Amino acid sequence: MLEIHDLHAGYGRTEVLHGVTMTIKSGTIVTMLGRNGAGKSTTLKAITGLLKATSGSVTFDGKDITHAKPHKVARLGISHVREGHQIFPALTVMENLSMGAFLRSGDENVQADLDRVISMFPVLRRKSNARGASLSGGEQQMLALAQGLMMSPRLLICDEPSLGLAPMVVQEIMDALLSLREGGITVLLVEQRVNHALAISDHVYVLDDGAVRHEGPAAEVRESDVLLDSYLGSVQ
Numbered sequence: 001m002l003e004i005h006d007l008h009a010g011y012g013r014t015e016v017l018h019g020v021t022m023t024i025k026s027g028t029i030v031t032m033l034g035r036n037g038a039g040k041s042t043t044l045k046a047i048t049g050l051l052k053a054t055s056g057s058v059t060f061d062g063k064d065i066t067h068a069k070p071h072k073v074a075r076l077g078i079s080h081v082r083e084g085h086q087i088f089p090a091l092t093v094m095e096n097l098s099m100g101a102f103l104r105s106g107d108e109n110v111q112a113d114l115d116r117v118i119s120m121f122p123v124l125r126r127k128s129n130a131r132g133a134s135l136s137g138g139e140q141q142m143l144a145l146a147q148g149l150m151m152s153p154r155l156l157i158c159d160e161p162s163l164g165l166a167p168m169v170v171q172e173i174m175d176a177l178l179s180l181r182e183g184g185i186t187v188l189l190v191e192q193r194v195n196h197a198l199a200i201s202d203h204v205y206v207l208d209d210g211a212v213r214h215e216g217p218a219a220e221v222r223e224s225d226v227l228l229d230s231y232l233g234s235v236q
């Protein structure tokens with residue numbers, strides 16, 4: 001579904017990605033792991049057009065999207081839920097969800113998607129008229145995910161959805177990602193909670209210093225102390 005080949009990118013004159021290559025297969029959850037500063041968020045930004053790649057290629061369902069603008073990437077079916085909470089604090093839950101569908105004006109399936117998304121996250125239904133700012137951290141993260149789903153993506157890219165959340169809430173987020181996979185959505189996840197991420201993933205890429213140092217089935221990485229110690233430091 002998504003092919004990243006020898007991707008180079010960076011900020012100003014500093015190259016951060018030194019040739020990242022990855023394949024994300026349709027219907028899977030793929031997690032990118034790595035220490036702080038390894039280049040995970042930068043890879044996601046280069047995929048979704050927030051950062052220009054200096055060389056290499058990104059192909060989505062056979063289409064070259066290496067130099068596509070973010071809105072074009074979104075229209076093609078990739079939704080990028082970024083680190084932290086990208087919601088509108090002054091808007092209600094419902095208004096936030098409608099904003100998630102802003103690129104779909106005239107699409108008659110928006111209402112059906114709204115019903116489907118809100119039924120995935122019961123707390124959002126209960127709080128549909130509450131302002132974003134009044135939600136807890138976990139609720140805001142669920143809203144951010146739900147907002148990302150309102151784009152009706154085929155590939156959902158999630159950057160550290162568990163950031164700053166309590167373990168129980170983290171599990172809820174992971175369960176939500178699993179149910180997305182069951183619904184046929186492919187997920188590319190960046191996550192610092194290694195154990196939580198490995199438990200739901202099919203395949204894992206380990207990044208270090210802007211390059212892929214290891215890839216393999218999640219089950220294999222779970223069993224490899226050497227790998228976990230060398231590239232991931234403390235495992236949570």
Ligand SMILES: Nc1ncnc2c1ncn2[C@@H]1O[C@H](COP(=O)(O)OP(=O)(O)OP(=O)(O)O)[C@@H](O)[C@H]1O
Pocket residue numbers: 011016034035036037038039040041042043
């Ligand atoms: N906007 C930016 N301008 C300049 N350098 C940046 C910028 N964003 C990230 N970097 C640098 O790029 C490198 C990779 O950062 P990146 O955010 O991709 O890492 P990461 O693996 O996602 O880690 P983290 O979990 O800390 O976000 C780091 O050295 C970081 O300091």
